[in-house]
Amino acid sequence: MRKAVQLCFSQSEAMLAGFGREDFVRFDASVCGEETAWYSTAGSDAYNQPDLDQARALLEESGYNGETVRWLATREYPYNFLMADYIRQGMEEIGMTVELVVSDWATLVQNRADPDAYEIFLTGHSQYSHPATQPFNDPAWPGFWASDAKDDLVNQMLAETDPDNLQAIIDDYTTVIWDEMPFVKCGDNFVLRAKRNEVVGYTNMPDWFFWNVGLNG
Numbered sequence: 001m002r003k004a005v006q007l008c009f010s011q012s013e014a015m016l017a018g019f020g021r022e023d024f025v026r027f028d029a030s031v032c033g034e035e036t037a038w039y040s041t042a043g044s045d046a047y048n049q050p051d052l053d054q055a056r057a058l059l060e061e062s063g064y065n066g067e068t069v070r071w072l073a074t075r076e077y078p079y080n081f082l083m084a085d086y087i088r089q090g091m092e093e094i095g096m097t098v099e100l101v102v103s104d105w106a107t108l109v110q111n112r113a114d115p116d117a118y119e120i121f122l123t124g125h126s127q128y129s130h131p132a133t134q135p136f137n138d139p140a141w142p143g144f145w146a147s148d149a150k151d152d153l154v155n156q157m158l159a160e161t162d163p164d165n166l167q168a169i170i171d172d173y174t175t176v177i178w179d180e181m182p183f184v185k186c187g188d189n190f191v192l193r194a195k196r197n198e199v200v201g202y203t204n205m206p207d208w209f210f211w212n213v214g215l216n217g
Helices: 002-007 011-019 052-062 078-093 105-112 148-159 163-180
Strands: 068-073 097-102
Touching: 002 052, 011 078, 068 078, 068 105, 078 097, 148 163
Parallel strands: 068 097
Antiparallel strands: none
């Protein structure tokens, strides 16, 4: 059923629905960004390849029988609701019944901890963190991805010191994600920042750091 959902919509179109402009998004299948040492092209052949006929066949094979799929969404982050609403349309086109359960973000976070309260939610993760440290690796984290193959590869990543061997493990890990489909990676997003001329010492890093930052004069 998860693979059916992945095939029922265009991941690139979902990103544009959420963020509006190609300037702010990148269409990519990797857990980590291409700027990092942990980038992987594994699974990219499955990325952004919608196929409604195959999606319908997989949905039938899954035994789905019209049950309502509850999607936790929020308007506090506009991309969250816009992407959910776009993907919902693809799901309904292959025959799924989808209810967007819209709330504030704090309520969504509270509800997503209960596996009986929903079937889908949408969120973002750092694309510049080591893949072994991603929170979704923990089977207790919302999404509840329990996988022996994943656990074994995460442990291998943590123990490996050779860069070439590490890359092979990350490729296998990424392949497991696209095979088991615990989530659908839609893409990468970026933000626009501005700095006044009198601000000195600031380095534009992914996270905010204001150490040694001040005003000139």
